[in-house]
Amino acid sequence: MASLSFRAIQKSYGSTKVLHHVDVQVGDGEYLVLVGPSGCGKSTLLRCIAGLEDISAGELWIGDRRVDQMAPRDRNVAMVFQSYALYPHMTVRENMGFALRVQRRPPAEIEAAVLQAAKMLELEHLLDRYPGQMSGGQRQRVAMGRAIVRRPDVFLFDEPLSNLDAALRHHMRVELKRLHRRLETTIVHVTHDQVEALTLADRILVLNGGYVQQFGSPRELFDTPANTFVAQFIGSPSMNLLPAVGSGGEVRIEGVEGALALDRSGPFTLGVRPTDLVVGSGPLKGRVDVIESMGAEALLHIELGPHTIVAQVPEPLRVRVDELVPLDVGVTHAFDRESGVRL
Amino acid sequence: MARRPSTPEVVLTHAAIVGITMVTLYPVLWVLEMAFSPSQSFSMDLSPIPSEVTLDNFRDVIGTFDDEGRWLFGRQLLNSVIVSVATAVLGLSLSTTAAYALSRWSFPGREQGMAAFLVTQMFPGVVMAIPLYLLLDLFGLLDSRTGLVLVYATTSVPFSVFTLKGYFDTIPVALEEAAMLDGASRWMTFRYIVLPLARPALAVTGLFSFMTAWNEFILALTLMGSEDAYTLPVVLQGYVGDFGTEWGRFAAGAVIVSLPVMALFFALQRHFVEGLTAGGVKG
Numbered sequence: 001m002a003s004l005s006f007r008a009i010q011k012s013y014g015s016t017k018v019l020h021h022v023d024v025q026v027g028d029g030e031y032l033v034l035v036g037p038s039g040c041g042k043s044t045l046l047r048c049i050a051g052l053e054d055i056s057a058g059e060l061w062i063g064d065r066r067v068d069q070m071a072p073r074d075r076n077v078a079m080v081f082q083s084y085a086l087y088p089h090m091t092v093r094e095n096m097g098f099a100l101r102v103q104r105r106p107p108a109e110i111e112a113a114v115l116q117a118a119k120m121l122e123l124e125h126l127l128d129r130y131p132g133q134m135s136g137g138q139r140q141r142v143a144m145g146r147a148i149v150r151r152p153d154v155f156l157f158d159e160p161l162s163n164l165d166a167a168l169r170h171h172m173r174v175e176l177k178r179l180h181r182r183l184e185t186t187i188v189h190v191t192h193d194q195v196e197a198l199t200l201a202d203r204i205l206v207l208n209g210g211y212v213q214q215f216g217s218p219r220e221l222f223d224t225p226a227n228t229f230v231a232q233f234i235g236s237p238s239m240n241l242l243p244a245v246g247s248g249g250e251v252r253i254e255g256v257e258g259a260l261a262l263d264r265s266g267p268f269t270l271g272v273r274p275t276d277l278v279v280g281s282g283p284l285k286g287r288v289d290v291i292e293s294m295g296a297e298a299l300l301h302i303e304l305g306p307h308t309i310v311a312q313v314p315e316p317l318r319v320r321v322d323e324l325v326p327l328d329v330g331v332t333h334a335f336d337r338e339s340g341v342r343l
Numbered sequence: 344m345a346r347r348p349s350t351p352e353v354v355l356t357h358a359a360i361v362g363i364t365m366v367t368l369y370p371v372l373w374v375l376e377m378a379f380s381p382s383q384s385f386s387m388d389l390s391p392i393p394s395e396v397t398l399d400n401f402r403d404v405i406g407t408f409d410d411e412g413r414w415l416f417g418r419q420l421l422n423s424v425i426v427s428v429a430t431a432v433l434g435l436s437l438s439t440t441a442a443y444a445l446s447r448w449s450f451p452g453r454e455q456g457m458a459a460f461l462v463t464q465m466f467p468g469v470v471m472a473i474p475l476y477l478l479l480d481l482f483g484l485l486d487s488r489t490g491l492v493l494v495y496a497t498t499s500v501p502f503s504v505f506t507l508k509g510y511f512d513t514i515p516v517a518l519e520e521a522a523m524l525d526g527a528s529r530w531m532t533f534r535y536i537v538l539p540l541a542r543p544a545l546a547v548t549g550l551f552s553f554m555t556a557w558n559e560f561i562l563a564l565t566l567m568g569s570e571d572a573y574t575l576p577v578v579l580q581g582y583v584g585d586f587g588t589e590w591g592r593f594a595a596g597a598v599i600v601s602l603p604v605m606a607l608f609f610a611l612q613r614h615f616v617e618g619l620t621a622g623g624v625k626g
Contacts, residue, residue: 050520050524051524052520052523052524071523072520072523072524073523073524073525073526073527073528077524078524078525079520079521079524081517081520081521083515083517085515085517085518085520085521086521087518087521087522087536088518088540089539089540098522098525098527098535099525099526102522102525102526102527102531103526146521146525150525150526
């Protein structure tokens with residue numbers, strides 16, 4: 001177990017910079033999720049921690065050891081690959097015990113460690129199977145098991161759930177949470193799925209284009225997004241962003257009749273989460289364009305002047321398609337029009 | 344579901360298979376017929392079954408002795424076995440490491456090196472006979488098995504490197520990364536992960552190197568002066584004389600030479616099966 005510290009880390013491939021000044025401290029036993037769209041640098045950062053990529057500048061510390069110049073094998077980290085990367089010519093038992101075999105531990109100790117991990121992951125009955133004889137979910141658990149057996153300082157998960165179907169993914173998400181509670185080891189988990197990030201993380205690091213957008217708890221990111229990128233990336237469906245101008249205790253949305261009673265002046269970007277839109281009363285009027293029913297709740301796509309916004313409301317609905325509905329806002333967010341930074 | 348083939352289709356297919364098998368096997372049967380008949384003349388008989396069966400030819404080929412009464416054929420067989428096995432082992436160990444490096448690292452001269460390997464394949468081995476003769480003479484390796492092994496191993500390396508590199512390219516790098524994170528060194532990763540997964544390719548290239556050495560004739564004839572140092576193909580050629588060919592003994596010798604290769608094929612057969620990497624990483 002150890003803390004993890006990124007100190008002004010940069011990574012370039014030739015003249016292309018893929019990570020700009022990542023400076024983040026992760027506490028001992030913390031569950032960190034790196035999240036962002038494809039190509040944002042999150043997997044590169046993970047591979048830098050593993051030692052599979054060199055960092056171009058900065059320092060990487062695990063506990064009180066500076067590791068950025070160390071070989072992967074000396075860093076005492078374990079990784080679960082997106083592809084699982086199980087050794088196809090070895091049984092589950094051999095796969096899970098490989099790291100200990102490499103360290104020349106006594107066979108009895110290896111067997112005990114493998115059995116303990118297998119028990120934790122309900123893999124005991126699969127120990128003599130080969131990876132090719134198992135389902136995706138089982139392989140995923142073996143990959144986890146192989147990491148656990150090592151008792152590393154830090155676990156690195158590279159999109160470990162992305163190859164599973166929706167039901168299994170949800171199940172494994174719960175398993176991961178339970179596992180983290182039992183092991184109390186520092187985990188760095190890469191995903192592009194913001195739901196995974198929100199549900200699993202103690203803290204989330206949002207990356208875009210190699211820049212850190214925000215680092216904080218899921219609550220912080222959801223309640224006070226640092227900029228429009230985080231606002232739109234975290235939370236599903238995305239936050240509605242509308243160009244607005246305020247003066248004299250009133251805010252008007254561009255191209256829309258009616259004004260909201262908000263105290264802000266000058267032009268800005270108004271952010272409203274779909275759950276914070278009030279449908280049925282208020283100073284604005286919108287036309288219901290599409291209704292997506294999801295059982296307990298429904299998503300209403302509403303035309304508001306030239307804009308389309310999404311509202312999330314409880315079922316049963318009292319509105320129909322093409323109906324004009326009055327609208328109001330609850331909690332709002334304000335961002336700078338130019339930079340997108342939170343005001 | 345697949346359509347069941349109609350009766351005429353089945354009959355035609357089987358007839359074609361039987362026909363192809365006959366065409367393939369007939370020359371082999373003919374050699375067998377000559378090996379087992381007492382006559383030394385070239386058989387023009389269409390039937391592959393000998394009218395009279397004898398083991399004399401085999402006895403004559405195997406039972407050769409030199410002037411001092413030592414068993415000559417035994418020594419020549421040993422030459423062939425040692426040279427071929429050593430060629431396969433040396434060729435494989437050189438080419439696996441070279442192919443792995445070419446597959447996994449980029450370094451100056453990588454592309455040029457690959458191209459140079461390819462260029463060497465454009466020339467037949469005979470072209471090199473004279474320079475090789477001079478080189479071996481210089482190092483005092485003429486008429487020695489070591490010399491022949493060195494020559495064969497170097498000629499088999501380019502092909503082996505190409506085959507193995509192609510195979511290494513298909514082994515996912517993630518497996519090696521996983522091993523390195525598991526604490527394995529580069530060498531351990533190569534030894535415990537890459538080599539076991541490359542078994543089919545190792546079997547194919549090993550067999551190829553062995554067969555190249557086992558069958559090679561011209562260089563062996565050029566570089567090996569004394570009868571004592573001959574390999575079996577050179578011995579076989581001895582039955583084709585200036586004034587007449589002993590076809591019976593020649594055929595018997597050909598059968599004897601073929602047997603070890605066939606045995607090797609059967610032994611390595613199961614390693615040729617592909618698909619060993621299935622299931623390791625999700626595609």
